Amino acid sequence: MAFFGLFEASISLFCFLIFYYFLIKKHSGYIKKTLFQSYPWDWPVLGMLPALVMWFNRMEDAIWILEKSNLTFLFKGPWFTRMDLLFTVDPANIHHILSSNFSNYIKGPEMREIFDVYGDAIFNSDGELWKNLRMSSQVMLNHQGFQNYTMSITTSKLKDVFLPLFSRFSEEGTVVDLQDVFRRLMFDITLVAVTGSDPQSLSIEMPDVEFVKSFVDAGDSVAYRHVIPRFLWKLQNRMGLGQEKKRIEAGATFDRICAKFIFAKRQEIRSQGIDHDHGHSNGECEDFLTYFIKLDTGKYKLLKPNDDKFLRDTIVSFIVAGRDTTSTALTWFFGLLSENPNVEAKIRHEINTNLPKTTTSTQERPWSATDHTEFLNKLVYLHAALYEAMRLYPPIPFERKSPIKSDVLPSGHKISANSNIIIPIYALGRMKSVWGEDAWEFKPERWISETGGLRHEPSSKFLAFHSGPRTCSGKHLAMTTMKTIVVEILQNYDIKLVKGHKIEPKPRLSLHMKHGLRVTLTKRFTA
Template sequence: MASFGLFETSISLFCFLIFFYFLIKKHSGYIKKTLCYPWNWPVLGMLPTIILWYKRIDVLIWVLEKSNLTFLFKGPWLTRMDLLFTVDPANIQHILSSNFTNYIKGPEMKEIFDVYGDAIFTADGELWRNIRMSSMVMFNHQGFQNFLMSITTSKLKDVLVPLFNHYSEEGTVVDLQDVFGRFMLDTTLVVITGSDPQSLSIEMPEVEFAKALENAGDSVVYRHVIPRFLWKLQNRMGLGQEKKRIEAGASFDRICAKYIFAKREEIRSQGIHHDHDHSDGECEDFLTYFMKLDTSKYEHLKTSDDKFLRDSIVSLIVAMRDTTSAALTWFFGLLLENPNVETKIRHEINTNLPKTATSQERPWSAIDHKEFLNTLVYLHAALYEAMRLYPPIPLERKTSVNSDVLPSGHKIDANSTIIYPIYALGRMRSVWGEDALEFKPDRWISETGGLRHEPSSKFLVFNSGPRSCSGKHLAMTAMKIIVVEILQNFDIKLVKGHTIEPKPRLSLHMKHGLRVTLTKRCSA
């Protein structure tokens, strides 16, 4: 009888949500003008309001400001959807650092993100430690860093700049979001698998992997706002977003299987079956590194298992490709709206650019001119400021192991879900000041002209505590290289009437892309 009652409640809730959907469709014009604190309905909790506000990120910001930076969302009865939202830096510091062991990704997140597999996104405990430690060895190796920078600069010189020259001559409208997504997909796949899909070209071919990543990300967001039993039902029936998720997972399986098979054949032909420490300065792609890894050092890594390798490939692509392409897109979008910032960046580049960099025989590269990139303090500040306002990953979540009390005084039960919306954190006036919504790179410049430090619990773009992004330095270096190359060669203008607004996804994209025209700059 109890199970029948739960089923009856689920069906009633399902029917109500359908009714509610058509109701808000009918009155959407009025709803967009309405702003009020979420009402906790009987049975339904606050879910109707969340559905109402699904695509209005500004509402969450308003609610958090009214709730003193921490807000408890009450989900429908029996759905396990109660969530604690917090952008309080003290709470974030406590969760991600001070009491790190009490807050894990948890089984629910693993289930929601299952399309990506058992990788660093969802891993906990010893598996996570093994993945992180082995990855950091690779990231910190000088040969790998040079390898990554070499790939980035060659892709810029040989593909992106010639492509932009073509668009400039033809007067073609370009979607920078699409360009950066393709650029990062190509460079990332070379770094991870050694194979270049060459998705960035004049033809701009449809790329199965990119489409799968988009659909997978949409399905993850969908699972966060819909009751579990609903998306579970859709998954079993192969409907809606769940159908796209299933297709995305199949694409990941098929494409990664080809990369794994090809890499095994390559290693077998070379007759190399042992781990080495790269002390000779040679560098390899991630897939080769994992396949040769001495697992006695990392007993929880199953490097001979195709599924582990598949999950590693997918998670690394998301971590490297999606985040960097999103950050670059929003950076240039803000630059186009703030020409005074662009002028300062161009001046900084021209002032510090080495004289040898203008040589046609030997163009500048990141490897040869690391000191030059380090002088670009204002560019660094502008990139930070863009990511503060538009973080590549707009929210993160954790699950508590045991009960706890946060610095804000909020009590946490065991197995509670905590959401820290990074997008909202960067826009809190009580955290960043009354000018929090303004794009002001100068807020990152110290009185002595250096880069101002902000605690990671306040600037959460690269995460905080033990899970801090191990590729932060490489990502910032790569973005500087790309920005310098583009600004040195082209003037960019936003297409008249083009609207820039965010789209709720796993990574923060622009809803309509970033449509621009390019003009080739004359050499000095």
């Protein structure tokens, strides 16, 4: 039986490679014009895999198919590969999966295997382990002391590094890749908040950072595992080839660098003479690693603060959550502003209107944390514009789920146990049947109510911060961080997109820009 399974898998692989080379590689223009702008063909042996390969870099085709399929589409994978997938952007289905029937829909063992480079991270855990990780994380994320600590890190990094760097770039007329800058900024901020250590990746030298590269390689390998048969990436993993080689090297880098952070932090805690379980509930000026090392295991029985692997997985997962999502959202926000100067003008007007009259710049403010929060809360249009950017370009472009038991979705589709469901969040934000005929337009006004406040949209429509019990615990902190960064930039600089620079998405684990965001900066002078 094992022999026949391997034989069938080999035949599938051989046919796919022949198809890919001769049809897609050699005749990609014809393929795009004929085969994939209509309903995907279910090929013998290959199923619809050729369409999925094309969709991976042409998401507009997938969006068209979903609209034509009444928001839910069954993808047939190659024979013998267990790659059948149900794609849905139906808000009723999404609410059913992520909220009302939450307990039946888990990440599942297959996803944990695909994401294994991250270990037992909160975003790929299920059951009691996930509950323990979420509850313990919420204590820190919702604690005012930690929020103040994180904002102190952010404002210091902006004042001491970010703005001086921008000043130099503007004086020298340097072309800047904002995507790279935001990723470095958020990596530095996140690593300080998580470990207390500043990697200083954002500097005039813009140094290559091994730890950063490992996150890029890990993310690419995870995306790769989603679009090729399992047996193939398993084979590559065993042989140490291609993306799997990069994944193995990334995992080793995670292990080595996190071990240094953990060792140094344990030494620091011992030198301070702090009892292992003392002070954990306070969260005052503590980084995440300190908090988890001193965690009270009586409250969270499945967490293991004495286990270095648990701490390693915690460090990695929070860096992924803090760095990639926020930097990606900021990049697309400024990319959209460059194409919509009217929106930028409205945001600047809102900032200036609500800025205390005694200051001409947010850098001059002698504000308390409360004053700063009150100021940011008044920036309703900015909040709406950030939401709108994340609606069109969600930092995490898809969500994956698997049912424990068979089920029937509100759309009428029957779901078998252990099958795979994909919610393409990027496509969801562009569904005209969900958001209206102007779904593809960047229109912050759709988030403003008749009374001038923020309009509520169900999270089953707007999934940038997920939905249901897994709704992002750091949502408030992320929005506060982004607003703070945007205000500082717009108050001090004009940003202009380099002529001819093409903005387009690169669909991976996070929705990065394929060519970065190349801009020039001009210093603003206030009277």
